[in-house]
Amino acid sequence: MADIKKAHLIGLGAVGATYASLLHKAEGSPIEIIVDEERAARYKKGILINGENVHFNLAIQTEAREKAELIIIAVKAHHLEATIEAIRPFVGSETLILPLLNGITSEEILAKAFGSEKILHGFCVALDSTKVNNEIRFTQTGKIVFGTAFGLEKEADSVKAFFIKTKVPHTKADDILREKWWKFMMNVGINQISSILGANYGVFQKQAKARELMKDACLEVLKIAEAKQIQLSEADIDGFFPIIDGLSPEGKTSMLQDIEAGRKTEVELFSLAVIELGKKLGIATPINTLLYKMIGVLEEKNS
Template identity: 35%
Template sequence: MTIKTVSIIGLGALGIMFAKHFSGNLPKNDVRVIANQSRIQKYERNGIFCNGERYNFNYVLPESKQKPADLLIFCVKFNQLQQAIEDARHQVGEHTIILSALNGISSEEIIGKTFGMEKMLYCVAQGMDAVKIENKLTYRNMGMICFGEKENTVWSEKVTIVAEFFNSIDFPYEVPINMNHRLWGKFMLNTGVNQTVAVFSTNYGGIQVEGEPRNVMIAAMREVIALSCKVGINLDESDLTYWLNVLANLNPLGMPSMRQDMAVNTKTEVELFSGTVIELGRQYHVPTPINDWLYHKVLEMEKDF
């Protein structure tokens, strides 16, 4: 099998970056952006801008029936996932491969319950510093997708197919040997970065330098390390260093998704970050005071939304 058609659901920062790259390297009609009628009308009326240039993607309604996509990528927020699964049903066929670029550590299993885990590859998007305000996206670093089976000592057929496709369109990627470890590492980063930048109303620059925000971020990340050891993932200080190095290369003026949500008075994915940490902390009897504090600070800030 060779990937020729790609469907994307969710036109946030990641969705726009991916749609832009794929549309620039494939026939326009082979890249489908799935959206309902009202969203399509808004996109066509107001446009979608990326680094100052307007893009008109190939929009497809959820109810449209066509040949299933070879590759389906979920780029929605977690609270939109169930609706996105319904909207993507006509895109999935027997041989469709599915990637989920959502934050957290649970979306693959949720999608897999509907479409089958045999279609899923685990996925992490990392290293991008995109900022989306209304219909305008700006970024300096595109980052990359890390994907694979849970273990990739030997690549599966699905992994090989996706890697060959990404090679053909010069799309940055990595296939880690241990995807569970990478998923938890990104979860650790998000738990620290997203919440800290939101609570301190700063940007990446605010946590790239020494000070209280950076100290809070690292403390929140270390609570995830402690939890990971209880569940057999076993993150350690070398993982913390790896992700701090990823953070150091981001545009200081950029902001993670939670900070961007708060800037436009939108409810955040706090339950996906500290909410999950707190619940796991109770389950495994691991104290999580920093994440407790961040969780309640975010909820307090959201009261005015």
């Protein structure tokens, strides 16, 4: 596989802007943001990231002049179908697609749209970026964890080489499905509990009861993972707490940010997915059933 010289990214929210800013600072600024015409007009004025007005190179969907080497997807899951159509003009025979979405289903959806030979598995962890008043702020960039469940080892190595060259923090995982399930388990806990409590990371750093609530929700995922022979354990939950301790106390999960901004959350990816998997496997999920109802109330209240 040829060396990757440039990435395209779609989804310039808290996560996307964090990694886009790192790529923008790399030699040659090897990043273009895929946008529609409306966003292009807004983004031409710059994006405020950690107090700096950043002007990204833009790739307008209706004016696609080249096929992308690597497309990083950093949108919310409920925007994935629209995103598939948005990136389609940029997808060629050699294009690789790396989704950073929450949940455990985006790669399969993308594989149906573009073919599994183009799709890597990925997510990000340990970043504390927030979007407030159209400004992205972060103190920790975290890292991109990626790999292949479709036998694309050479392609994954090519992405790793690109991230090394551009100084993007990353880990190439040997068992990416296990790592995806680990992140899913953590999101089911901290995203949902934080959104209901209105709790930033500082609350989870200081209050044992907040951690206990998070762990209780995660344990239901652990039972499902065990039934599906995913190699996770309770130690994987406990190992997440030091990561939380390293984040900005004022930082907030994406779901809490959605609730506070009155946006649709990703609750279907978390508690509803746990409920449905539990039903298929005969595993009770009372905590996530309760969380699903509570977050539904918050969404309706904010709508």
